[in-house]
Amino acid sequence: xxxxxxxxxxxxxxxxxxxxxxxxxxxxxxxxxxxxxxxxxxxxxxxxxxxxxxxxxxxxxxxxxxxxxxxxxxxxxxxxxxxxxxxxxxxxxxxxxxxxxxxxxxxxxxxxxxxxxxxxxxxxxxxxxxxx
Amino acid sequence: xxxxxxxxxxxxxxxxxxxxxxxxxxxxxxxxxxxxxxxxxxxxxxxxxxxxxxxxxxxxxxxxxxxxxxxxxxxxxxxxxxxxxxxxxxxxxxxxxxxxxxxxxxxxxxxxxxxxxxxxxxxxxxxxxxxxxxxxxxxxxxxxxxxxxxxxxxxxxxxxxxxxxxxxxxxxxxxxxxxxxxxxxxxxxxxxxxxxxxxxxxxxxxxxxxxxxxxxxxxxxxxxxxxxxxxxxxxxxxxxxxxxxxxxxxxxxxxxxxxxxxxxxxxxxxxxxxxxxxxx
Numbered sequence: 001x002x003x004x005x006x007x008x009x010x011x012x013x014x015x016x017x018x019x020x021x022x023x024x025x026x027x028x029x030x031x032x033x034x035x036x037x038x039x040x041x042x043x044x045x046x047x048x049x050x051x052x053x054x055x056x057x058x059x060x061x062x063x064x065x066x067x068x069x070x071x072x073x074x075x076x077x078x079x080x081x082x083x084x085x086x087x088x089x090x091x092x093x094x095x096x097x098x099x100x101x102x103x104x105x106x107x108x109x110x111x112x113x114x115x116x117x118x119x120x121x122x123x124x125x126x127x128x129x130x131x132x
Numbered sequence: 133x134x135x136x137x138x139x140x141x142x143x144x145x146x147x148x149x150x151x152x153x154x155x156x157x158x159x160x161x162x163x164x165x166x167x168x169x170x171x172x173x174x175x176x177x178x179x180x181x182x183x184x185x186x187x188x189x190x191x192x193x194x195x196x197x198x199x200x201x202x203x204x205x206x207x208x209x210x211x212x213x214x215x216x217x218x219x220x221x222x223x224x225x226x227x228x229x230x231x232x233x234x235x236x237x238x239x240x241x242x243x244x245x246x247x248x249x250x251x252x253x254x255x256x257x258x259x260x261x262x263x264x265x266x267x268x269x270x271x272x273x274x275x276x277x278x279x280x281x282x283x284x285x286x287x288x289x290x291x292x293x294x295x296x297x298x299x300x301x302x303x304x305x306x307x308x309x310x311x312x313x314x315x316x317x318x319x320x321x322x323x324x325x326x327x328x329x330x331x332x333x334x335x336x337x338x339x340x341x342x343x344x345x346x347x348x349x350x351x352x353x354x355x356x357x358x359x360x361x362x363x364x365x366x367x368x369x370x371x372x373x374x375x376x377x378x379x380x381x382x383x384x385x386x387x388x389x390x391x392x393x394x395x396x397x398x399x400x401x402x403x404x405x406x407x408x409x410x411x412x
Contacts, residue, residue, distance in 0.1 A: 010398075014344070044302035049327045050162060051342050 017056040165326035174315035208272025218257030233275035244270035282314035352399035370407035
């Protein structure tokens with residue numbers, strides 16, 4: 001798992017921790033059923049308050065990403081496949097909206113954007129193979 | 133809340149300074165930072181906690197009023213002035229500690245010394261300030277204490293040692309039965325690790341809450357030199373003006389005066405401490 005905190009970014013630390021763990025779950029670095037470091041371990045490693053990490057874990061639990069079993073620790077939920085899909089879809093929608101906005105700025109028609117998408121979709125599949 | 137230590141109406145009168153009345157608690161399992169500028173009363177509060185001075189008010193340990201010095205067996209103290217004799221080599225320190233503490237662990241002590249790079253043959257007076265702090269820390273951690281009380285431990289330490297020091301505290305509270313109270317005016321260390329903040333000024337409590345909450349309670353306004361005169365004293369917690377600018381500390385949520393050209397930001401603990409109570 002990888003967590004990089006940025007000081008003075010204006011984003012509260014607990015939120016940065018939460019986002020980082022969520023990214024690790026969505027990206028598969030933390031697999032379903034996998035155990036997270038304990039609140040106190042992570043707070044030691046990140047050198048932040050125990051309460052800051054606790055808040056991040058509490059919110060991740062509320063959002064259904066992790067579950068905490070008393071005395072055992074916190075785990076990535078195994079039944080979160082739908083949630084992961086939903087998150088990815090949300091991210092996809094955000095990026096598509098961004099693309100639509102940019103294409104409007106650039107004066108592209110809807111058809112042109114769709115053709116471009118088609119082209120890149122095909123190219124992307126080949127491109128994957130070309131990559132070293 | 134499960135408190136390791138509670139002070140109720142602590143008061144200590146000196147000729148030139150009175151501490152209190154001051155009530156605050158130190159929650160079990162966490163690191164609490166006692167902050168305030170020099171002379172705010174931090175050391176007096178810590179000396180009272182260690183029964184090094186007499187005081188008015190009540191001290192509760194594990195929820196019960198203190199009746200004798202027994203509670204100190206489980207308290208590891210690191211004070212600004214070392215309490216060890218200068219002539220002592222480490223073997224003598226070990227012997228003295230073994231007399232003072234029922235649960236003194238000589239093996240743990242020498243293992244710590246080795247980890248801290250302190251050769252047993254060295255005498256206390258031959259140690260640098262940083263090494264002395266480490267020696268006191270080695271003592272504090274070698275008699276089964278579950279409460280560490282540290283008075284200005286990081287002043288005089290270089291940044292690397294401060295970092296190492298912070299690691300040791302974090303390691304200590306990995307066991308949730310352990311508690312740390314440390315006083316400091318060097319706030320970078322605290323900003324990183326403290327869970328709770330107790331902020332005192334001129335002998336009185338200003339704030340006592342989780343650190344993240346503490347930092348959200350204040351706003352720092354920056355503006356031109358004319359800004360200081362435009363702010364009502366009712367909203368100002370502290371202000372500093374120079375020929376070219378003004379820094380003002382206010383509560384979070386304070387509406388700025390209409391039309392004022394202000395840059396608002398979240399202040400660091402250090403800013404809060406230095407501006408608090410300051411008059412233009």
